[in-house]
Amino acid sequence: MNNKGSTMVLLVIAMTVIVALGVSILNIAMMQYNIRNYSTEAKQLFYKAEDGLNEAFSDVYILIDEAAARAIDEAEEYLNLYPLDEGGAESIFCAEFKNFVTVNFKNRAENSSNPKVKIAEPNLIFSGNRLTAHLISIYRTDKIEKHVEVDIVVLVPVYSNVKSNIFDASDYIMFDNWINVN
């Protein structure tokens, strides 16, 4: 029987198996590395997208301060003319506050850079003494895009509190319904 070269054939088979094993293990390791990298990057992007919403919140917080100051000025002007009409002054305060907030909300909260922040509602309207705006923040890189959404709720301050200077804007603004879309 001619056995010449049979060991070489076995060698080739063994080598093929080992190389296949090596390549597949390397492939799995690379895949796992990429998945973990992606997960780590996605985590960072989530926080970056959240930063956009925090900045918007901060800007609206300042807007509430400005709106309250402006509204109380208007109310006081009215009171100078009609000193006994506290009810009328309160109505003017509320109307001026609502008007100032709705007119300026979009240009304060929205941001066109990265993260991009936009408001879902085309028109913002107070419902009673409450305004709810749905904000969407998107942070983009070449590979990943992260969306975070939240409602910012603004309440009309209590007239007597603003008048007697015990007003704190943090009592009249809050986050609601956090959503992490992807």
Add this chain to the structure above:
Amino acid sequence: MNRMKLRISNNCGMTLVELVVTMAILGILIAPIMSMFVFSAKINNTASNEYKASMLAQSYMEEIKAMREIDTQKYAYNSSTGKYECLVPETESSYGAEILIEAGEGIVYSIKISIIQDTQVLKILEGSKIFY
């Protein structure tokens, strides 16, 4: 019969020679293949380290995000840098961390978490939080 004997004797030691040659070739070729296994193990180890570091950074971040106000016992204010700082020393079994909280625009505070291994920064996670 004599011819048959001659043929058998001609094959004597042939398999041994083949085996030796095979082992030599296998020895030469196995080295780069083994390095492939070692490389895979290294990649796996790096990925595992970075993932653990990012998980740790996330847990620090969430701890800060859950605070109503800055815990100055843990995050001491450094007047020279103007930041709240917390240094977690590195041990043999756990990573170290440097956590910085700095007042930004308005009421937003920026947070920077660096995870440290062997005095090298392994991972950085940045975020923000509103404190008023």
